[in-house]
Structure formats: structure tokens, C-alpha cells
Amino acid sequence: MAKEKKETGNVAGKTLLYFMPIAWRHYKGFFFCGAVNIILKAIQPFVSIMMTPLILDELLGGRNIQKLLTYVAVIAIGGTFLSLMASITDVIMEKYSEKMENFFTEKMSRRVMELDFQLTEDKKALDQIEKARTGMDWYSGGVYGISMQVFQMISNTLKIAGVILLIIMNAPALFAITAFLLLINTFINSRKNAIEIESFNRLSKLNRIFGYLGWDLVDFRYGKDIRLYDAKDMMVEKWNCYNQESLSNWKWQADRLLPLNAAGTVFDAVKDFCTYLYLGILVIMGKITIGTFSQMLTAGATLNSAMQGLIMNIQELIKRTNYAYEYVKFMGYPPAIKKGSRPVKDVPHTIEFKNVSFTYPNTDVKVLEDVNIIIHPGEHLSVVGLNGAGKTTFIKLLCRLYDTDKGEILLDGINIKEYDYSEYMGLFSPVFQDFNLLAFSVKDNIVLDRTCPEKDLHTLIEQVGLKDKMDTLEKGMDTMLFKFFDENGIEPSGGEQQKIAIARSLFKKAPVVILDEPTAALDPVAEYDIYRQFDTLVGEKTAVYISHRLSSCKFCDCIAVFSEGRIKEYGTHDELVLKPNGIYAEMFAAQAQYYH
Ligand code: ADP
Numbered sequence: 013m014a015k016e017k018k019e020t021g022n023v024a025g026k027t028l029l030y031f032m033p034i035a036w037r038h039y040k041g042f043f044f045c046g047a048v049n050i051i052l053k054a055i056q057p058f059v060s061i062m063m064t065p066l067i068l069d070e071l072l073g074g075r076n077i078q079k080l081l082t083y084v085a086v087i088a089i090g091g092t093f094l095s096l097m098a099s100i101t102d103v104i105m106e107k108y109s110e111k112m113e114n115f116f117t118e119k120m121s122r123r124v125m126e127l128d129f130q131l132t133e134d135k136k137a138l139d140q141i142e143k144a145r146t147g148m149d150w151y152s153g154g155v156y157g158i159s160m161q162v163f164q165m166i167s168n169t170l171k172i173a174g175v176i177l178l179i180i181m182n183a184p185a186l187f188a189i190t191a192f193l194l195l196i197n198t199f200i201n202s203r204k205n206a207i208e209i210e211s212f213n214r215l216s217k218l219n220r221i222f223g224y225l226g227w228d229l230v231d232f233r234y235g236k237d238i239r240l241y242d243a244k245d246m247m248v249e250k251w252n253c254y255n256q257e258s259l260s261n262w263k264w265q266a267d268r269l270l271p272l273n274a275a276g277t278v279f280d281a282v283k284d285f286c287t288y289l290y291l292g293i294l295v296i297m298g299k300i301t302i303g304t305f306s307q308m309l310t311a312g313a314t315l316n317s318a319m320q321g322l323i324m325n326i327q328e329l330i331k332r333t334n335y336a337y338e339y340v341k342f343m344g345y346p347p348a349i350k351k352g353s354r355p356v357k358d359v360p361h362t363i364e365f366k367n368v369s370f371t372y373p374n375t376d377v378k379v380l381e382d383v384n385i386i387i388h389p390g391e392h393l394s395v396v397g398l399n400g401a402g403k404t405t406f407i408k409l410l411c412r413l414y415d416t417d418k419g420e421i422l423l424d425g426i427n428i429k430e431y432d433y434s435e436y437m438g439l440f441s442p443v444f445q446d447f448n449l450l451a452f453s454v455k456d457n458i459v460l461d462r463t464c465p466e467k468d469l470h471t472l473i474e475q476v477g478l479k480d481k482m483d484t485l486e487k488g489m490d491t492m493l494f495k496f497f498d499e500n501g502i503e504p505s506g507g508e509q510q511k512i513a514i515a516r517s518l519f520k521k522a523p524v525v526i527l528d529e530p531t532a533a534l535d536p537v538a539e540y541d542i543y544r545q546f547d548t549l550v551g552e553k554t555a556v557y558i559s560h561r562l563s564s565c566k567f568c569d570c571i572a573v574f575s576e577g578r579i580k581e582y583g584t585h586d587e588l589v590l591k592p593n594g595i596y597a598e599m600f601a602a603q604a605q606y607y608h
Contacts, residue, residue: 027158027333030340035112035155042108042156046163049101052094054170057314059090061178064310065303072302109156116154120144120339128348129413130373137345142220143213144342147335151212158336161329168322175315182300183308185290190312193283194319200276201323204269205331211265212335218258225251287312348373349415352430356439359424360389361523361554363410367419370409379405381577382419392547392555394564396599397574403558404445406574407528410556411440441517442526449509451496454482455489458515469519475549476515481508507538514546524554527564536603539563562596562603571596 036043067083070076124141131137148154179187225247291308294300300308363386370380380402387393395403408414409421412428421428428436449457455469469489473479485491485502492501493512504512517525527546543557543564557564565571565585573581573588573596581588581596588596 023337024330024333027337027340028162030343031116031155031158031336035159038115039108039112042105042112042159045101045104045108046159049098049105050163050167050170052098052101053164053167054174056091056094056098057171057310058174059094060087061175061307061310061314063087065301065307067303068306069301069303105156105160109154112155113149116148116339120148120342123343123345127345129408130348130415131345134348134373138220139217140338140342140345142223143216143338146216146219147212147338151335152332154336158329158332161325161332165322165325165329168318168325171318172315172322175311175318178311179308179315182304183291183294186287186308186312187315189283189286189290190316190319193279193286194316194323196279197276197320198323198327200272200279201327204272205327207265207268209331209334211261214261215258218254218261221254222251222258225254283316349412350429351433353432354426354430356431356435357424361439362389362422362424363387363524363554364422364425365406365410365419366422368409368416368421369418370405370414370416372405372414379577380409383577383579385572385579385582387554387556390552390554391570392550392564392568393557394562394568394571395556395558395574396562396565396571396596397560399560401560401574402577403560403574404528407442407444407526407556407558411442411526412436439522440524440526441520441522442528443510443513443517445529447509447513449493449504449512451492451494451501453487453490453492454478454512457493457512458489458519460516462519464519472515472519476511476518477545478508478511478515510542514542518549522553524556525550526556526558528558529560536561536563543567562600565596565600573599 063083063086067080070080070083127137152158153160176187287309291300291305291312295302295305365383365385368380368383369378371378383402383406395406397403405414409416412433415429423431423436423439458469458472470479473482473489481504482488482491492498493504495501495503514527517527527543539559539561540563543559544567547555547557547564547567555568557568569584571581571583571585571588572579573594575595581591581594583591588594589600591597
């Protein structure tokens with residue numbers, strides 16, 4: 013708790029130090045405009061503060077028309093010019109607001125996509141993403157919102173310095189009255205801010221849930237299940253339940269803010285009473301003229317509004333930087349897995365699991381236990397076992413989506429944690445069972461951001477059996493998938509999606525390919541055909557095939573049979589099928605009719 017408090021004190025500084033240098037590097041024009049805006053807004057009120065007493069004293073005294081016209085002209089022309097210029101700079105700065113928001117949103121999206129996979133299942137990390145997103149967009153107003161507070165702070169400080177000088181010269185006690193009541197207001201405002209920040213923290217979890225219920229579930233891909241399982245009422249009920257929680261949070265906030273707002277109004281009235289009383293006495297005593305009386309009233313009001321403005325700016329700045337700090341925290345979110353810097357050598361790779369055990373974070377069931385296996389270069393390994401045996405987990409560890417708890421995984425004799433992460437990831441092209449295609453064109457889904465000669469792409473499309481489908485489409489491989497961006501987008505069948513995913517994995521030209529049951533929706537015979545066809549395309553590369561069926565076993569060099577997190581049997585098809593009471597022999601006997 014104490015640690016958290018200490019951090020809060022530094023938050024404004026840390027946030028400004030993070031954002032301002034980046035914003036300055038990319039948007040210098042914004043800061044130049046800000047500087048002009050500060051000066052214009054600081055001198056704006058002084059036009060009427062200086063001219064009004066001159067007009068009043070002239071009206072009550074000499075009544076010189078020429079002088080009066082000059083004073084009025086200065087107010088009208090000077091005031092209008094300053095406010096016009098200030099408005100122009102305001103508009104220019106607002107244009108920067110959009111650009112800066114997009115810039116920092118893109119930066120965050122990149123970070124989300126680079127985040128260690130393990131964190132995408134971590135509740136704390138997901139909450140942090142939500143806090144960063146809403147903290148940056150809604151609550152802080154982003155870099156624009158924060159910078160505007162800083163600009164206004166400087167502008168208000170200049171105003172205050174000028175007005176205090178005037179007041180001290182004419183009615184010194186007025187300064188004391190205003191300052192004292194402002195201190196009280198500051199206290200009230202800081203209490204209000206603390207309440208609002210606490211409410212924000214309570215709401216961030218709820219916003220993530222609302223995001224899921226209100227946005228993700230509108231995704232038509234959930235539509236079938238929602239209709240067929242009649243889940244609509246459950247969704248609405250959940251929505252209402254969380255809505256209730258959200259409303260009670262807003263009520264909690266409003267109940268606490270009400271007395272503070274009332275107290276603020278009372279103190280304002282007290283301040284007005286004291287000001288008029290004091291200045292009136294000075295006039296009666298002949299210490300100031302009517303002109304100066306009015307000047308002091310305007311100066312007092314300006315001091316009050318500038319001081320309130322300044323305090324509000326400081327509090328707003330603290331509040332907004334606190335919200336935006338969630339973004340800074342997210343950008344520096346600690347990695348979930350260890351990453352090294354060793355380059356991956358361009359040699360045929362040997363992979364070895366040595367006494368590997370693994371338990372998923374925040375759970376206590378050992379999913380893998382003491383797994384030992386060597387995958388030689390170019391070997392085709394089939395990993396089989398019942399659902400839940402740990403096959404996918406084995407692949408996730410190999411692909412560094414998680415780190416092992418115990419034991420080690422070696423690539424060419426060296427622990428995989430020591431390798432440069434992206435070079436290591438470059439070795440694998442897996443197709444996971446829950447692969448997802450993007451709502452872009454077929455071609456984009458296969459090549460992603462790489463380039464590729466059309467001819468090669470056509471060959472690949474033919475190899476994975478997508479040519480016939482592509483020929484029926486008017487735009488061929490440029491046809492969009494799904495209907496997010498294009499109403500003519502296609503909804504590919506499960507089989508077609510698998511073929512596109514397989515084409516993507518082959519296109520990557522990585523030395524190790526992995527098929528993790530992407531065919532689970534197919535019948536055993538169709539699955540066997542796809543695995544066999546894929547195996548031909550894989551050729552000399554290392555390949556790992558996962559299935560709870562035996563689709564790939566007959567043409568693979570080795571078979572590892574997983575059961576309850578362990579490799580219970582290992583060998584070739586011919587060896588395992590003859591093993592008395594063997595798991596594999598039993599599975600094969602049950603499924604033999606599919607694989608002849
Ligand atoms: P298989 O691929 O053999 O069907 P998995 O490796 O997917 O098995 O799962 C093995 C066990 O690990 C299962 O009991 C599953 O519920 C559990 N498991 C899988 N993923 C996670 C996860 N992200 N968090 C916690 N437990 C998980």
C-alpha cells in the first residue's frame with residue numbers, strides 16, 4: 013500500500029516525461045502553437061482591466077469624448093484581435109489532437125500484439141490493457157488533453173502574476189481574502205478528484221465486461237451458437253446485472269460529490285460578500301476612486317478565476333496524468349517469459365525436451381510431467397493422445413508461448429530461453445486448432461506483410477487445394493474474407509479456412525511446421541487425407557502433427573503417445589502397434605478402418 017502511495021506522487025512527472033519528449037519529436041507545431049496561445053490568453057483580460065477604470069473615471073470626471081472613444085476602441089479592437097488569434101491557435105491545436113491520438117493508439121496496438129502470449133490469458137494484464145485504453149481515450153483526453161492543462165497552467169500563472177501586482181498596489185487585503193477562500197476550494201476539489209479516481213478504478217473491470225458483452229458478442233461469428241443454444245436471455249441478464257453494478261458505482265460517486273459541491277457554492281458566496289464590503293469601505297474612506305473600485309472588482313474576479321483555473325489545471329493535470337499513467341504502465345508491462353539475445357544458427361535443428369514439467373499460471377494442476385523427447389532435423393513426429401493429454405501444451409512450450417516450470421527445452425543443445433525471441437519464433441509455422449483468419453483478403457491472410465511473386469502464390473494455392481474455389485471468385489485471391497470491410501466478402505467453409513491457414517503456414521517457409529488438430533471438425537478420413545497431402549508438401553522440413561486420432565501416424569517417422577501429461581509410449585507405427593496392451597495398439601485397433 014505504502015509503495016503504491018509513493019508511486020502516485022511521481023505519477024504526473026513520470027507520465028509527462030514519457031509522453032512529452034515523444035510528442036515534441038513528432039508534433040513540434042503543436043507546441044509552437046501552444047506557446048503563442050499561452051501568451052495571447054494571458055494578456056487578453058488585461059485589456060479591459062486596464063481600460064474600464066479609465067473609462068469610468070473619465071465619465072465621472074473630465075468626460076473628454078476623444079479620450080473615451082480611444083479607450084473604447086482599444087477595448088473593442090485589441091480585445092477582438094487577441095480573442096480571434098487565440099481561437100485560431102485553438103483550432104490548429106485541436107487538429108493535432110486527432111493526429112496525436114491516432115499515433116499513441118497505434119503505438120499501443122502494436123504493443124498489445126507483441127505482448128507475451130501468456131499475458132493474453134492473464135486477468136491482471138487484460139485489466140491493464142483496458143485501463144490503458146480508457147485512461148488514455150476517455151479520461152485523460154490523451155496527450156492533447158494533458159498538454160492543454162500545462163498550457164493553461166502557464167497562461168493562468170502569467171495572469172495571476174499581473175493581477176496580484178495590480179491588487180497589491182491598490183487593495184492589498186483583497187489578495188488575502190481571495191487566497192484564503194481559494195485554499196478551501198482547493199481542498200474541496202482534491203477530495204472530489206480522489207473520489208473520481210477511485211470510481212474510475214472500480215469501473216475499469218466493468219468496462220472490459222461491457223466491451224465483451226456489447227461489442228465482441230455482436231460479432232456475427234457468435235451468432236450461430238447464441239441462437240441455437242438460446243443464449244440471448246442469458247446475455248441480456250448478464251448485461252443487466254453488470255449494468256446494475258455500474259449504476260450503483262455512479263450513485264456511490266454522486267452521493268459523495270453532492271455535499272462537496274454544496275460546500276463550494278457556500279464558500280463562493282462568502283468570498284463575494286467580503287470583497288464588496290472591503291472595496292466599498294476603501295471608496296468611502298476615499299482611498300480609491302470608483303474607477304479603481306471597478307478595476308479591483310474585475311481584477312479580484314480575474315485573480316479568482318485564474319487561481320481557480322490554475323488549481324483546477326494542477327488537479328486536472330494530476331488526475332489526467334494518473335489516468336494516462338495506466339498507458340505508461342502498460343507500455344512497460346513486464347515480460348512474462350525470459351528472452352535472450354543469442355542468434356539462431358542456420359543449421360539443421362535438433363529439438364530436445366529434457367525433464368519438462370509445466371503447470372499453467374494461476375492453476376495448480378501439472379499438465380505436463382517429466383517429458384523427455386528428441387526431435388531430429390527433418391523428422392516427422394506424430395503426437396497422439398486423448399483430449400486433454402497435454403499435446404497442445406507441449407507445442408505451446410515449444411513455440412515459447414509459455415516458459416517451462418521445470419526442466420528445459422534445447423535447440424541444438426542450447427536452452428531456447430537464450431535465443432533471440434523473434435529469431436526463434438521465426439523457426440516455426442504452426443496451424444493451431446483455434447486458428448483465426450483475419451477479415452482481410454485471402455492473399456493478405458496467406459502472405460501477411462511479406463511480398464511474394466504471383467506465380468509462387470498460385471502454385472501454393474493449387475498445392476493446398478484452393479485453386480477451384482479461387483477460380484469461382486470474381487476477385488480471386490483479392491476477395492475479402494467475412495463481411496467486416498466488404499459486403500461482398502465471403503464466409504469460407506471450415507475446410508476452406510483450414511486450407512488458407514495451411515497455405516499461410518507453408519508460405520512462411522519456416523524449418524519446423526506444426527499442425528495442431530486444425531482438422532478436428534473433419535471426419536477421420538478427410539483429416540487423414542489433409543495430413544497426408546500436407547506431409548507431401550512439407551517434404552524435408554521437420555514436422556510435428558498433433559491429433560487425438562491416428563491420422564498422421566502411418567507416414568510419420570516417430571510417434572509420441574501422450575497420456576496424463578506424460579509420454580507413455582514412443583516409437584514407430586510398426587513398433588507401437590505390436591506392443592501388448594499398449595495405448596497406441598488399442599487406439600489403432602479401434603480406428604484401423606480409417607487408415608488403410
Ligand atoms: P490436448 O491438446 O492433449 O487436448 P491440452 O494441452 O490442450 O491437451 O490441455 C491439457 C490440459 O491443460 C487440459 O486439462 C486443459 O484443460 C489444460 N489447459 C489448457 N490450456 C490451459 C490454460 N490456458 N490455462 C489453464 N489450463 C489449461
